[in-house]
Amino acid sequence: MDASASPDGPQEAAALPLPDSAVTPKDLALHLTRLALTAPDLGSAMTPVLDTLVGHTAAVGAGYFQWREATLAYHARSASGEMPEGPQMAALLAHGLPGNMPLLRALERAEGVLYFEETQDCEIAAGFPDLGVRALLAAPVTSQSGELVGALLAHVFTPHVWTPAERQLVGSVTGLLALLAARLDAEERERAAHESALRAIGLCLEARDAETQGHTDRVTDLAVRLGEHLGLNDTGLRTLRWGAYLHDIGKIGIPDDILHHPGGLSAEMRGRMQEHVGDGVRLATQLSFLPQATLDVIGAHHEWWDGRGYPAGLKGEEIALPARIFSVCDVFDALTNARPYKAAWSMGATLEYIQDLSGQQFDPQVVEALLAVLGDELPAVM
Template sequence: MSFTCTCYEQIQAIPYIEPALRDQRANLIAELTRIAISAPDLPSAIIPLLHHLITLAQADGAMYFEQTDTAFQICANVGQPPARPGIDHILIHGQVIDAILGQTLCTMPNVIFVDDTQVEPKAHALAQIGVSSIAIAPIYDKMHLLAGALVMYSYDPQPWSTIDATMLMLIAGELSHLTARLDRESALRQTREASLRALGLALEHRDAETKGHTDRVTNLAIQLGRRAGLDAHALRALRWGAYLHDIGKIGIPDAILQKPGKLNPLEFALIQMHPQIGLTFAQELAFLPSTALAVISAHHERWDGTGYPARIAGNAIPLAARLFAVCDVYDALTHHRPYKQAWSQEAALREIQSQAGQHFDPQLVHIFTTMLTANTP
């Protein structure tokens, strides 16, 4: 069967599929569905999908291109591109698509095939670099706008079969569904992020904190978290916990929060309740990960076990809470509060270092000191 720039709609259904091929197709559909549902991001999904594609279609390679404002940019590649002059430029700048389609991909809704690039005028550029057959499927976003393209190719002329077309269409469809799902999840995360930050800023103003404390301590904690080896998911949870670290102060009277002098024992006992109050509030936000909750509940614990509210010690204190504690105290020391003047950065860092092994995790103090020293002009 031969197709030259043919839309998938024109491909006739196969009257009979061998049982082995039918089972293979059923297994592929199940695997595609699993990937589309569970993949945390587009890159982690694309490579397995491309491997499936070239295996089932017996193609030499497959690529995924993402559309940018000016061109198609390659995002993933499986197989070995032909070792010909100019291939790098074509791969990098997306000319592998433009050489065939120009602007037509933006208007053609389905898969396009070229069985032999030697006889297709728009595909001569591909023939010159050793690609003899190519198939392209557009990928659409949640707004049904062109987001990218899935490409498979062969070095020898290959009459693409209806089964090949079906496989390519299935994978392209799943990538479109995955792109739409990830777009929705990204929008939801951004909404949550903005809401949590806004709540943190509101708490900051009520607590007579120095303006900017929430953003400063959050940014400092993220820097330290990166240096401590936290991955992207843990860093996001740390950031969310940082926004809400003092949410429990909602339950503390203003007279205590804004008292300019030293707190008496009863007042201090009430202040010590705010991590547990905060945890109670935060647990109502079902989307908050456990790492964020740990920052809220344990950022006043101390390495030596004399902190509050649970008096846990050492590595029993969650890493995110130990990490955040260093940043929170440093920011408090270096900025004015109703009960104290701001310390110099040098004096604050000396205090942090002096509390290594008592208030703070010694290893994190070392990383924090190195970080601040590196950032100091």
């Protein structure tokens, strides 16, 4: 179901550092909870749980499915063991469990784990016989407000009577882990929504500004690619991305007659325009959760490597790295796209221009990263 899933499930779980052979369902639940709490994300938090279901019951494969409203389907987040094959399974992997499956309706009402000994005999398990799945267990994952947000599914390709020992183990393990999955899911949703809200600020600014549509997303994507190339970690990339969303937040206060001025700006107008940097930092500082690196992008994205930028005339590494990365991306995107007052430049002409200013406007290291990152695209366009 994902690249790391192996077809020999029952052996897999042996690789798990379980307490020891005299392992009780309680030990397993504690152990898996601890693993899940230290996992980087919900998908990897659930993998050891799936491995345990496959390793300690008759199930030959198991998957964790998560509701994502945008697609009205449950998508596979992680899997263990042997998964069904064939066109139905391919469709399921591509599109998720259809939201109208009877099993999902049953899980919405379920108080605990649902067990199926022979899916062919049960309307609720409709769809599973077509996948070759004959015995099945399904544990609902429910949010604080009682909505079904996901499900742990484990299956056998032959009919199977789930034993009391299996039910005890599954109950102990999935009870706690389903609660935990719901909280991790809430954390992920909040993180995604938070990210989305910051991006929305960028999109709003774009809607007013003369920027071509898509500037925010393009410049953010490119900044993240350069950041990755330059070795930023996940936190560094996240704060750089936020800076990219918010870099021109100060333009909200620039009057239309300056922002949309058709020709060159007078010195006075240019002065007012440049105030967008300081205004932006002031506005962004009100977002108390924003890290310094994000404020750096907002405050220093018009500084130049040689000290001739604004507002502070910072020089070289006095300018924070995220701001140096971003300023290259901002100029790159402005040049390669049409604006009301100019046509789009070719990639070749743009890179030549940026290379000419390496060491003046731009950090040479970042310019090199840009060339490396765009390297693959170059032959086609230069």
